[in-house]
Amino acid sequence: MAQILVIDDNLSLCHLIEKVVKKIAHTAVVAHTLDEGMEKGQAVRPDIVLLDVHLPDANGLEAMEQIRRLPSNPEVIIFTGAGDPDGAEQAIKSGAWDYIEKSTSIQNITAPLLQALEYRAEKCTKAPVFLDRKSIVGGSPQITECLDQVAQAAMGDANVLITGETGTGKEVFAEAIHTNSLRAKNNFVVVDCAALPHELVESILFGHEKGAFTGAEKTRNGLIKHADGGTLFLDEVGELPLDLQKSFLRVLEERRFRPVGSHQQVNSDFRLVAATNRDLETMVQAGKFRGDLLFRIRALPIELPPLRDRSRDVRDLTIHFNDKICDKTGIRPKRFAEDFFDSLLYYPWPGNVRELLHAMEHAVSAARFEKTLFVRHLPNTIRVHLARQGLKTGNGDGMEKPDKGIRLDRPLQDVRNDAVAEVEKRYLNALMQSVVGNVQDACRISGLSRSRLYHLLKTYELNRTV
Incomplete structure (x- = not known):
C-alpha cells in the first residue's frame, strides 16, 4: 500500500482526492501548506506527492527540489488551477512526473497517479546499479540525479547530449558513460569541435585517401573510424560547421561514411555522446544549428548543474583536489584553516568545477612549504571578490569574519x-x-x-x- 501526500489548500479537492486514493487501495495524507507537507513528508515517507502550485506559504514549482529531497525521494505530480505552459515546462525540467490542471476530470488525475505508482513499484524492485564514478565527486541531490542519468545512459546505446556551463565537467560525465557501458573496452574518442580547422575538418572526422589533397601523403583513418566499437565524444558540438552538420547527420543515421578522396563507404559502429554550453534550440531558431541534428543527438539529455547550485559538494571537491594535486607533486596533503571552506562557499564560481580545481592548484603551489592552506593562498580574483562583498574571513588582515548565524548547509x-x-x-x-x-x-x-x-x-x- 503506497502513501500519497497531497499538499493543497483547497479543502474540497483534498477530500475528493482522498476518496480517489482510498478507492485504488492506497493511503492519502493531506497537508494545506508547504511547511505542513514537509513535516508530514518526513513522517510518512510518501511514494507520490500531489503538489499545488499556489500554496499559502510557497510556490509549489519553486519547492520541487525541496520536496524531492524528502527521505523517500517521492515522485511529484504538480496540479494547478490555471494552466501555464511556462510552469509546465519548469515542472517537467525540475523532475515532476506530470503537470495537471485542476479543471480536468478526476479520471485525468487518477491516470497519471496510477502510472506514477506503477513506475515507483518497478523502480523500487530494480536491482541497484554499481557505477564507476571516475572523477565525479559529490553527493548533493543535483549530482546524484545526474549520476542516475549516467547509469541510465550507460545501460543503453542511445545518443546522449550533455549540457551545462563551461567547467561543469561535461567530458568527465561523458567518459563515465563510456566507462560504465558495454563499449568500455574500446576507444573513447574526443573531438573538440571548437578547435577543428575548417579546411581539414572532413579529413579529421572521416579520414582520407592518399593523394586526396595536397599534403595527403598516405591514407589515414578519421576519428569516427577510430571510435568504431567505442564512443565518439563531440565536445562543443554547437561549434560544428553548419555545412558539415548535414553530412554528420547522415553518418548518425547510417553509421557509414565516405573518406575524403575515396569511392568506398566505411562502416563505424560508434556510440555518440555530445556536449555543449550553448543553447542549441536558440541556435536552431537562428538558423545556426540544424533542428534535425539536434533531435537526433539528444535522445538522452543530461543537464549538469553549475557549482553554485551544488554548494554542498564544494568541500568534498576541495578535499579531492587537494589530495590529487599533492599526490601528483609528491607532497603530503595540506591541512585547511578553519575559515578556508567558509570562504569558498561565499564565492559564486563562475568557472564552476574547473575554476575550483585551478584555485586549488594555485593555493597548493602558493603554500608549497607550508602545512596549512589559508584564504591568503587563494587566487587574488577570489580574494578580491570576498573583499568586495565584505565577507572575507579573518586571516591576519584585520578583516571581519563572515556572519556565522547564516547556515550555509541549508538549501x-x-x-x-x-x-x-x-x-x-x-x-x-x-x-x-x-x-x-x-x-x-x-x-x-x-x-x-x-x-x-x-x-x-x-x-x-x-x-x-x-
Whole structure:
C-alpha cells in the first residue's frame, strides 16, 4: 500500500482526492501548506506527492527540489488551477512526473497517479546499479540525479547530449558513460569541435585517401573510424560547421561514411555522446544549428548543474583536489584553516568545477612549504571578490569574519521559507492589533478569506483578540 501526500489548500479537492486514493487501495495524507507537507513528508515517507502550485506559504514549482529531497525521494505530480505552459515546462525540467490542471476530470488525475505508482513499484524492485564514478565527486541531490542519468545512459546505446556551463565537467560525465557501458573496452574518442580547422575538418572526422589533397601523403583513418566499437565524444558540438552538420547527420543515421578522396563507404559502429554550453534550440531558431541534428543527438539529455547550485559538494571537491594535486607533486596533503571552506562557499564560481580545481592548484603551489592552506593562498580574483562583498574571513588582515548565524548547509528554499514565515507572523500580529481582533476588517485589509485567516492564525499561534 503506497502513501500519497497531497499538499493543497483547497479543502474540497483534498477530500475528493482522498476518496480517489482510498478507492485504488492506497493511503492519502493531506497537508494545506508547504511547511505542513514537509513535516508530514518526513513522517510518512510518501511514494507520490500531489503538489499545488499556489500554496499559502510557497510556490509549489519553486519547492520541487525541496520536496524531492524528502527521505523517500517521492515522485511529484504538480496540479494547478490555471494552466501555464511556462510552469509546465519548469515542472517537467525540475523532475515532476506530470503537470495537471485542476479543471480536468478526476479520471485525468487518477491516470497519471496510477502510472506514477506503477513506475515507483518497478523502480523500487530494480536491482541497484554499481557505477564507476571516475572523477565525479559529490553527493548533493543535483549530482546524484545526474549520476542516475549516467547509469541510465550507460545501460543503453542511445545518443546522449550533455549540457551545462563551461567547467561543469561535461567530458568527465561523458567518459563515465563510456566507462560504465558495454563499449568500455574500446576507444573513447574526443573531438573538440571548437578547435577543428575548417579546411581539414572532413579529413579529421572521416579520414582520407592518399593523394586526396595536397599534403595527403598516405591514407589515414578519421576519428569516427577510430571510435568504431567505442564512443565518439563531440565536445562543443554547437561549434560544428553548419555545412558539415548535414553530412554528420547522415553518418548518425547510417553509421557509414565516405573518406575524403575515396569511392568506398566505411562502416563505424560508434556510440555518440555530445556536449555543449550553448543553447542549441536558440541556435536552431537562428538558423545556426540544424533542428534535425539536434533531435537526433539528444535522445538522452543530461543537464549538469553549475557549482553554485551544488554548494554542498564544494568541500568534498576541495578535499579531492587537494589530495590529487599533492599526490601528483609528491607532497603530503595540506591541512585547511578553519575559515578556508567558509570562504569558498561565499564565492559564486563562475568557472564552476574547473575554476575550483585551478584555485586549488594555485593555493597548493602558493603554500608549497607550508602545512596549512589559508584564504591568503587563494587566487587574488577570489580574494578580491570576498573583499568586495565584505565577507572575507579573518586571516591576519584585520578583516571581519563572515556572519556565522547564516547556515550555509541549508538549501536556499528552506531559508526563504523561514524568512517568509517570520514576516507573515509579524504582519498578522500587527494586523490583528490594528483591527482590534475584528476578523471582517482583517480579511478586507489583507485580502484573505476567513478560513485562510483562521488557518494562518492557528499556524503561527496568534490570538484573534488583542
